[in-house]
Amino acid sequence: MALKSGNEFDFIIIGAGIVGLALAREILIRRPGIKLCVLERENRIAAHQSGNNSGVIHSGIYYKPGSQKALNCLAGYRLMLEYLRENNLPFEVCGKIIAAVAEDELPALRRLYQNGLDLGLDKIEWLNEEQCKTIQPGIKALSGIWVPYTAITDYKLVCESLVRDIRQLGGEIRFQIEVSQVLQNHDIAILTDRKKVSFFTRKAIVCAGLWAGQLAHTLTNQKGLTIIPFQGRYYDLKQAEKFPIGPLIYPVPNPAFPFLGVHWTRHLDGSISLGPNATPAMSLSNSGSRMDVLNFITKAAFWKMAWRYRKQGFTELMKSGSADFFAVQGSRFGWKIQSNDLKKGKMGIRALMVDQTGQVMDDFVIIHDSLITHVLNAPSPAATSSLSIARNLADEIL
Numbered sequence: 001m002a003l004k005s006g007n008e009f010d011f012i013i014i015g016a017g018i019v020g021l022a023l024a025r026e027i028l029i030r031r032p033g034i035k036l037c038v039l040e041r042e043n044r045i046a047a048h049q050s051g052n053n054s055g056v057i058h059s060g061i062y063y064k065p066g067s068q069k070a071l072n073c074l075a076g077y078r079l080m081l082e083y084l085r086e087n088n089l090p091f092e093v094c095g096k097i098i099a100a101v102a103e104d105e106l107p108a109l110r111r112l113y114q115n116g117l118d119l120g121l122d123k124i125e126w127l128n129e130e131q132c133k134t135i136q137p138g139i140k141a142l143s144g145i146w147v148p149y150t151a152i153t154d155y156k157l158v159c160e161s162l163v164r165d166i167r168q169l170g171g172e173i174r175f176q177i178e179v180s181q182v183l184q185n186h187d188i189a190i191l192t193d194r195k196k197v198s199f200f201t202r203k204a205i206v207c208a209g210l211w212a213g214q215l216a217h218t219l220t221n222q223k224g225l226t227i228i229p230f231q232g233r234y235y236d237l238k239q240a241e242k243f244p245i246g247p248l249i250y251p252v253p254n255p256a257f258p259f260l261g262v263h264w265t266r267h268l269d270g271s272i273s274l275g276p277n278a279t280p281a282m283s284l285s286n287s288g289s290r291m292d293v294l295n296f297i298t299k300a301a302f303w304k305m306a307w308r309y310r311k312q313g314f315t316e317l318m319k320s321g322s323a324d325f326f327a328v329q330g331s332r333f334g335w336k337i338q339s340n341d342l343k344k345g346k347m348g349i350r351a352l353m354v355d356q357t358g359q360v361m362d363d364f365v366i367i368h369d370s371l372i373t374h375v376l377n378a379p380s381p382a383a384t385s386s387l388s389i390a391r392n393l394a395d396e397i398l
């Protein structure tokens, strides 16, 4: 039986990022006529990670076969391309080269190639120096992997389209409602916002990105999990036309570190950005409070993470925000970039979940707690994977 009055719903989803919106759409498709509402703290959708990312539709090559990331990225890739086609949204399958520029990067590049084959990505190709240049004239690399699957899109447009679907299917989105507490009482979950307004629902799903830990603090405290915000800054090339880049160009990632490294990304409008870097952020949002930082910097997990990743240059990371840093990183692939070729671009803040030993949680983490489901860790490639995460979550919830 459907709940009726103003603040009573069958399903409430907290967070209008791409994961929450994809899930709302999926539930409404499967259960026509139910009362569903998405509550969002900002005055717009995709205000955080989903609207401030690289816009890449990942192939899945980086992820361990059998992991949630691999399963959802492979399935999500196909679903996302299908969704973009069906809804006439812009995208381009431009491919990417993962390029090794030093001998000591070759073993990791070989492992990555094998991982791609193990995942069934049978169109990837190992490239020698000349073959790299054939695909991307001007590139300087010892070897590379050609990943023809990789595509680019604009995830903000995807989110806007999901909102249209949700509204057409009878769902609701309410903005500027910041949920501060989620409780369970028998068969009803009660959500309270900062202004003490209550919402009642049969099922709540928390898709709150950087704030997911705060809304699950009993769970995260029990499990010793902490979300650390990591800033991802981009610099844009002032004259993109001087750099005729076809595919995206990525470095070989350090397998011990949870970021892909500064890459060349071409966007749908022809602009090119370098980034993102990865520095611990001082707040959870671009406009957020400095008090946020106390929530994680006082936790042992943060300092354990800093210690654990010291060899990967954790302290150097803190200094990696300058245009000079981006110019050096960008120039690794053969094109000479000076800092004055660059202008500051956008910035996104990633939610990175670490356990009590400071180890970064590599995979997606979703926990079902009776009437409340918490999407606790949905870092990259969760935008690519969103439609698949939504399908699997809907299977479990419904």
Ligand SMILES: Cc1cc2nc3c(=O)[nH]c(=O)nc-3n(C[C@H](O)[C@H](O)[C@H](O)COP(=O)(O)OP(=O)(O)OC[C@H]3O[C@@H](n4cnc5c(N)ncnc54)[C@H](O)[C@@H]3O)c2cc1C
Pocket (backbone or CB within 6 Å): 014, 015, 016, 017, 018, 019, 020, 039, 040, 041, 042, 045, 046, 047, 048, 049, 050, 051, 052, 053, 054, 055, 056, 057, 058, 177, 178, 179, 180, 207, 208, 209, 210, 211, 212, 215, 231, 232, 233, 276, 347, 348, 349, 350, 351, 378, 379, 380, 381, 382, 383, 384, 385
């Ligand atoms: C710099 C960067 C680059 C990336 N590049 C890629 C890429 O190229 N490809 C890819 O697949 N992925 C990429 N990602 C990852 C991807 O963007 C995220 O994994 C994905 O957007 C997560 O979506 P989400 O809906 O879980 O979180 P979010 O987009 O962060 O949404 C969470 C929402 O919840 C809302 N919220 C939070 N707390 C509350 C509350 N208490 N009450 C109400 N609302 C609340 C927030 O305002 C927000 O709108 C990148 C991420 C970053 C930051």
